[in-house]
């Protein structure tokens with residue numbers, strides 16, 4: 001791959017933006033990242049990175065360098081909400097283990113690797129808009145400063161300010177689901193750490209270890225209609241959370257009793273973008289394909305995007321051709337994965353007789369469930 005001398009501007013220093021910057025730089029490009037935040041901070045939360053995401057982290061040379069990251073080597077346990085009874089176990093996918101990371105650790109890893117490789121990272125640099133010129137993209141910061149690059153990559157997240165430049169204005173739809181997120185200290189070590197998915201009527205809870213099992217990551221999804229605000233840093237009330245999940249027993253009940261700080265995130269829906277690029281500007285990560293978190297694939301897709309985008313430049317056929325190849329390769333894959341996550345929103349929250357029937361079915365097919373999603377995990381963008 002030879003993109004020596006090409007000048008890229010990446011908008012957004014999240015997981016997708018940092019991975020893209022690192023991948024492009026590793027092939028010789030000049031890369032500037034513009035991040036709106038004055039410092040790179042993260043809410044305390046975990047990320048599961050499945051084999052398809054790990055393939056990219058390995059290719060970027062950053063996998064395995066966080067001592068605290070670990071493998072979910074025991075697969076996923078499916079539990080009933082009332083007493084935590086195990087309904088079924090989904091084994092580790094054939095494609096390989098899923099790893100768990102603290103978001104801040106993964107971001108820090110990417111950030112440091114990007115800095116070491118010579119990426120120019122500018123904080124406190126919110127971008128207002130991007131103009132397309134025949135041989136350049138012009139990036140306009142909110143401060144009025146203007147930068148020029150041969151290619152601009154918008155990795156500015158699910159509420160991207162840049163996406164409407166390509167797709168026009170869109171009104172996000174509230175999914176009627178909110179996510180409560182917390183991490184708590186933990187002392188019970190497991191030989192084979194696993195993730196737990198505990199399903200109840202209208203709600204489900206995902207838990208898994210973090211930082212060498214010293215923390216537990218807790219995500220509780222609840223169906224709700226009383227919400228207007230989009231955002232993920234809103235402080236929640238732990239007692240309110242406990243009341244809303246009071247009928248959850250077993251391990252979840254135990255974790256709930258220990259939570260003293262929680263954040264709330266309303267889940268809004270935007271479709272996979274119709275238009276991903278215009279020959280000088282391309283969308284990447286959540287900006288292109290926001291997803292409900294029910295397959296734990298948003299960050300994994302952003303990592304795949306970063307690699308495929310970089311690879312699209314390998315035949316030196318120009319920026320416009322490379323971006324067209326990137327869009328054609330990534331859009332069908334993103335649509336498929338986002339669709340699978342949307343389907344799980346219904347499956348996890350069944351009520352009454354439907355839930356009992358689904359549990360019976362899960363008991364029978366649980367061990368084979370990993371195979372059902374093997375097409376997600378076995379995809380290797382770096383192959």
Ligand SMILES: Cc1cc2nc3c(=O)[nH]c(=O)nc-3n(C[C@H](O)[C@H](O)[C@H](O)COP(=O)(O)OP(=O)(O)OC[C@H]3O[C@@H](n4cnc5c(N)ncnc54)[C@H](O)[C@@H]3O)c2cc1C
Nearest residue numbers: 012014015016036048127156157285286296297298299300
């Ligand atoms: C509850 C929950 C659990 C999840 N769990 C998982 C999981 O286990 N595994 C997984 O793979 N995914 C998971 N995800 C999804 C994952 O968090 C996202 O898909 C991923 O963070 C997207 O990365 P990104 O870089 O595209 O966007 P973001 O992480 O949102 O980063 C965007 C960056 O752009 C910056 N920015 C925004 N606007 C501007 C601007 N105008 N100018 C400059 N900078 C700007 C922002 O400050 C931010 O730093 C989960 C999501 C949720 C809600």
